[in-house]
Amino acid sequence: MSKLRVGMVGYKFMGKAHSNAYRALPMFFPETAVLPEMTAICGRDPVGLEKARAQFGWQSGETDWRKLVAREDIDLIDINAPSDAHKEITIAAAKAGKHLFCEKPLALTLEDANEMLVEAEKAGVKHMVGFNYRFAPAVQLAKKLISEGRIGKIHHFRAVFLQDWILDPEFPLVWRLKKEIAGSGSHGDLGAHLIDMARFLVGEFKEVIGMEETFVKERPISESMTGLSATKSSDDAPRGEVTVDDATLFLTRFENGALGSFEATRFAAGHRCTNAFEINGSKGSIKFDFERMNELQVYFTDDAEDVQGFRRVLATDASHAYMDAWWPAGHTIGYEHTFTHEVHELMTAIAEDRQPVPNFHDGVRCQEVLVAVERSIAERRWVALKEFQ
Amino acid sequence: MSKLRVGMVGYKFMGKAHSNAYRALPMFFPETAVLPEMTAICGRDPVGLEKARAQFGWQSGETDWRKLVAREDIDLIDINAPSDAHKEITIAAAKAGKHLFCEKPLALTLEDANEMLVEAEKAGVKHMVGFNYRFAPAVQLAKKLISEGRIGKIHHFRAVFLQDWILDPEFPLVWRLKKEIAGSGSHGDLGAHLIDMARFLVGEFKEVIGMEETFVKERPISESMTGLSATKSSDDAPRGEVTVDDATLFLTRFENGALGSFEATRFAAGHRCTNAFEINGSKGSIKFDFERMNELQVYFTDDAEDVQGFRRVLATDASHAYMDAWWPAGHTIGYEHTFTHEVHELMTAIAEDRQPVPNFHDGVRCQEVLVAVERSIAERRWVALKEFQ
């Protein structure tokens, strides 16, 4: 059993999720050909870093990512720092010959994402992008049904990613609401997941047209921010401009003729994390909602005439992807193990000397769609993806 | 097309429901071999009666049921007066040679119910008892699946009938809470429906044991009561004793070896009318909830291994019982049409010169189970149904 030595940049929400995945992998997937060694974690604040290192179980810490990248005892760099830092770290790590695991979105611009892909390929390293939702067993089942032709030709894909954490106008101006750090708002944060899901399950986009809105244009300035929460600022806190979208919607036509509808918003009261899609094909349909991530709703047109209807499949049987590694049928798993399965793919791909899926190509394709939507909004017209090729 | 002349006793909740069914039948089931003529309606209060007669569309009114029964221009007597009046009217009508349609429960006692059956049979008339829930298309689908062996051998039946209309201790002492008029409380009112459903779908009961409770033992005395509502009495209204059960639960073993669980209560906060059951067989399962009466949940063990799950069948396709008479697929029908279908069976049976189903035999069998449960409660022991044979 060989080991892969991981160095990780970032220790907040995603850093915690990735650390947990590295810890879970040997416990639940002991047969994985290569297993991760949690060699070093990196962050700028020495106090926060050391706390995270001890809590998450990393062997060492670094406060300068350049040092991390330079370390010879590291095989792979995991980048989950804020999006504006992805490019520089990734390229440096590639040049140092490290394998790459980068959170989505790859970069703030399509140019940057492309450059990251080019450099990773030039360096000959493995590269993965963090579209973790692909790895829910119910989503894997959706993929399987589609691949086996059991849903037929796809006519429709409609997806929403609905949250409500910034609905309150007094919620502070955290980094995710600043364009220079986050790149975009709900579009890049949530919409990117929907776009990747569509590419995974339906295929490539042909053209798009969208619209966006920032419902709350100024917010109190916040002292600190981690994950999706923030320090409550005082009532008379100065206000700053929100420079990203609160909501972005777009329509698409896929290369294979299917029609798509997408909506990402942080203003959907009552939805904490509704990442949901439905696919309608010529032989059946599929529905998924991440708030019930262990379930897939499936409909087949060839069911007996008197008992046609959507089935609620609890994707926890041993026959479902990854599930024989967990608990007996009917015992659900949580959000965090989308990352465990993702890391399983990453390690397995490295062991098999192939690119993991999804990789930077997927990251770039996703970024193209994000940018195409933004362009369609700015120019108020349909934008074809071929404009980017 | 021949006509059957109906005389109906009672004009409150059930009188309205029956009237509506007689009106709907020719409109939606014009091919029915015999159609009802709404000849006369009967009630004691002349003012209320005339109002109901005009509203519901009856040709004439009678304030004395004896006169109604004696009328030569009446072929069938429909009895939906309070339960304590069923026996006398039914037997008189039978002796007058009228066909009979009697609301459940047939009578206040098993002896009375038996006598009603004997007299009806002796008179050679057709007799039906009002277990309307059998006639929901989704329930008919359940019956079909079971009859065709698609659910296999039945292991379990569990049913609840949950309401909350008397949860408030200040809700007044209406007639349904008085033993001398209603016979029993939730047991005879709600439990009777569950028992009939079990007999319809599973088979005959072998033995039972139950328990009951009256949570609120005294209530303000009410001036008037219709349907399930009542005039709010004043704060200092005198109180009277509640003499029926608020809730009755029982276990059963069926003749065919299945196990059953039953609960009827008017104290289930949040449940306006949850009349629900589930059946588990060796080849599949069925779930029904009347609050979503157009739906049946169905599970088959022989579905492909990776897509096993309960299907939500919307029983509104033309292939579902009765539904080609209504609207296109996906357009639901309401509670009231369980009665329309019930009356369809009644008229069709009379046209075909056979007993309708369910008839007084079913009413008596149901009453036996009701009484067996009451005896099991009183004597704190299992009671076998064969004690009644």
Add this chain to the structure above:
Amino acid sequence: MSKLRVGMVGYKFMGKAHSNAYRALPMFFPETAVLPEMTAICGRDPVGLEKARAQFGWQSGETDWRKLVAREDIDLIDINAPSDAHKEITIAAAKAGKHLFCEKPLALTLEDANEMLVEAEKAGVKHMVGFNYRFAPAVQLAKKLISEGRIGKIHHFRAVFLQDWILDPEFPLVWRLKKEIAGSGSHGDLGAHLIDMARFLVGEFKEVIGMEETFVKERPISESMTGLSATKSSDDAPRGEVTVDDATLFLTRFENGALGSFEATRFAAGHRCTNAFEINGSKGSIKFDFERMNELQVYFTDDAEDVQGFRRVLATDASHAYMDAWWPAGHTIGYEHTFTHEVHELMTAIAEDRQPVPNFHDGVRCQEVLVAVERSIAERRWVALKEFQ
């Protein structure tokens, strides 16, 4: 109690639905100030007409709508013939001084719809358009919550109308698939309902952009067609071109700043009649799905912190619109009574000498949005509604 004498053109799906509403109104809403008299029904085929007349309970029949319109014993003309006949009949009826009740969509073109409105206004008659879904009690509850400010400022409206009745490529070329008769496909048939719902609940549209697709471009030619079904044609039946859209999607910005997403399709496998919407506001959210038409899902941001969540409100309590006329709480009603309530509004408005809501103004506004979407598709650009003013 005065009577309004109705003459109705059309006796298929909508003719049946309207007839049933006229029959139900006096039974369930006897206090309505004006009640309908089912004076005459009109259709071209004498045999079919007479059958419908007898079945639905109309006093007389006419095979020429011109004769119907000319009859002096008629106060209101109800037009539910195919869409291409709406304009001529409506205008003739208006000129004859008859009140008007026209099914949606008003006409095949916006110009025609406008002309119908102008003539109706000129004639000084009452006019109503058949957007029946407004009249589901759960939808009325949604309207009430919004009107009372309990949902706050609306940010999002997303709606789908999903059916699957023409998914099979062998389903024949019925009239609803021919542009010259139906005007458009899913867009005018289903999308029109969504647009009206949005106008009812959110407000006026500002601009739109859409896309459409016809997945199956040729179909076997059918002998006959009624409602949504058709005579199965032979295997070697000649094929004809489908000239309407199978699916139309569009995005919108409302005048009040809300964002909207719309999808109407007849290719959503597993969906018999999913007419569903969700509204997200600053204080709460609302969800509705017509397949469970008695339910409304409601969320409030000011619920206690630990018990926030969507509530499933069964809109059958006496406190809900129209429901005290029906059955006790928990007893659901069906699709057909959206029409009963619609006719209640029609009769009441006439009694009160005011225009019913929705009326031809609403029909024209809806048509404007339909046309704006079509133009946006043809010209591949955002179309502002002010282009029509």
Add this chain to the structure above:
Amino acid sequence: MSKLRVGMVGYKFMGKAHSNAYRALPMFFPETAVLPEMTAICGRDPVGLEKARAQFGWQSGETDWRKLVAREDIDLIDINAPSDAHKEITIAAAKAGKHLFCEKPLALTLEDANEMLVEAEKAGVKHMVGFNYRFAPAVQLAKKLISEGRIGKIHHFRAVFLQDWILDPEFPLVWRLKKEIAGSGSHGDLGAHLIDMARFLVGEFKEVIGMEETFVKERPISESMTGLSATKSSDDAPRGEVTVDDATLFLTRFENGALGSFEATRFAAGHRCTNAFEINGSKGSIKFDFERMNELQVYFTDDAEDVQGFRRVLATDASHAYMDAWWPAGHTIGYEHTFTHEVHELMTAIAEDRQPVPNFHDGVRCQEVLVAVERSIAERRWVALKEFQ
């Protein structure tokens, strides 16, 4: 931060679940006053043991539990071996002064369970019993609502634990189907969890009456069995007698006057792990289904009249028990973390020098109810819990 050195007996399903909890605790609850050290794992088969040791991350292994119990570097013994081994190990460990964490059911007989409690108390050690379902955040929310009086006086508790893993008559005769090892079947395995949940949420049982059935009385003899799966035996495998119940149902009256209904079965087709209950009180109701373990359905009678309905609360907000340790709101957790929270209580209680809850007292009370039900079945009569005091 002090450490508690754990020695664990058993390494199958429960051993894996407990190991995972010990691993997760320091990562997600780093502030826990005492954290577990995974000192030694124990099992009879040296090969299987070593594999489990390495996989689960234990420091050492023992093949004889007596040696484990005797080790001075162990503070707590965790017993999750098959039920027939619980008593001997537990008492030996108690006598060795070790704290105790024993899976449910405590023992095969009430006498044994009582003896275990007596010895644990005599030894002055801390003792916990593994009713893990108490620790789902949604269940903790149910407890909170009840404790704060927000549901009012409880009238009804109804619970089912439905599985289907032995529905197939060819499923082999695994140890869980043998009375001498498992004690009982669905009753002790599944019903025990329901009983504990009822005691946790409602209170003590007063009297019970039950029934049971073994639907498949003989099964093929299996070579090996782990968790809930087994080696498929050959077609002509010899058959052995099933000596436990396939299903057990019972009714109860609680000390506080509430009525209870319980059903545990392994023959409910379509139910992989439906551990569900509903509570109806005078002010509201609660529903829980473990297959959607992050959700609690809650109803309050004092909600505004027009928006009363069950709310779906996704118990993943920071305000819900344990959830601030995990992920942002809307991101669900899985089955396994009921154990993580359970171990959190165990460690915290030891740090605070108090008995954990639930402890052996709860284990004995649960066993009393299990035995009372069995006696009620054997003697076909109501059995009062006071018979055991």
